[in-house]
Amino acid sequence: MNNYNHIEIDPKELAGKRVLVTGGTKGGMGEAIVKRLTKAGATVITTARTTPDELKNTELFIQADISTVDGTVKIVDYILERFGGVDILVNNVGSSSTPTGGVLKQTDADWQRTFDTNLFAAVRLDRGLIPPMLKQGYGVIIHITSIQRRFPGENTMAYSAAKAALANYSKALATELAPKGIRVNSIAPGFTETKAAERLIERMAQERGCTYDAARQSLMDSLGGIPIGRTARPEEVAEMVAFLVSDRASYIVGAEHTIDGGIVRTL
Known part of the structure; x- marks a missing residue:
């Protein structure tokens, strides 16, 4: 039985923290992460390609296509101008839209679009938002990877490759930034x-x-x-994010946390 709905949340745990969660709408993991971190007292900004109809606070939403250079520049500029930076960055956006039929059906544009969404969006946002973290000597970055980086298939090979690259990049970034007060970790969800x-x-x-x-x-x-x-339920992934961005996880650096119900059976 799943008891995550009965978890007691400290409404002040993340009080005063500025957070950016990409792709935080439309009933996915991002939306669950936004809700969970908000309940912990954080000020949570989110992004999406389209503005949701039920948007309540326009200041905490940025309409942008994160897979493009212009989109990430728009997000970074807004965050720096309005909030001066963020304390926590959750790179959640990810998707696979390559055509079926194997490698010969997948064009350069398909591969580029997949890498722009699943790798370069995170790289560009990190690059834009790390400087204020370095200045304050504190920050947390979470990358949402996927167990599919371990299970490449003919119709998901570009997505799997992009997520594998994101995991590798995340590990290298963690090593570079840990001495400077910034913790980087990743989460690999399974079938959510x-x-x-x-x-x-x-x-x-x-x-x-x-x-x-x-x-x-x-x-x-x-x-x-x-x-x-x-x-898995999106709220269960959000709970892992909430733990990793908190001071309870202050010694966890450079780790990829698999949350898949046991699908991955290798060590």
Whole structure:
């Protein structure tokens, strides 16, 4: 039984902290992270390509395409001008949209777009927001990678390669910045049932003429099964983020934390 809804949250743990979470809308991991860190008292800014209809605080939202140079420049400029920087940066944005059919169907543009979204967006934002962290001698950076970096397939090879590069970059960055007071870690989620995943499962169910639960199980089986017997919830990934950005994790540096219910069976 999952008891994350009953976790006691200290509403002052992150009080005074300025946080940027990329891709924090549309019912995904980013939105769950925004809500969790906000409950801990942080001031959380987020981004998305489109402005959500239910937006309540325009000051804490930046409309930008993070996969482009102009988009990241817009985000960095806004953060520096309005907030003077951030104390915590969560590079959450990631997606795979390469066509099916193997490597011969994937163009240079497909590869570039995948790397722009899943690697270079984080690199550019880090580069723009690290200087204020260095000046204050404190900061936390989290990169959301994926267990797919260990499971490359013909239709996800670009995504898997980009996430593998992000994990490698994250490790190197952690080594460089740790002596300067900035902690860098990464999180590798497994099959997480976000709104986007729910839509995928619903499409599969319709195409196969089966139930939602049967379609979900088929996806789980395609990963070799999930030992814990269920998919992850976005809030569970958010809880890992909340721990890693807090002072409770002050000695954790340069580590990738897998949260996948046991899918990855290698050491």
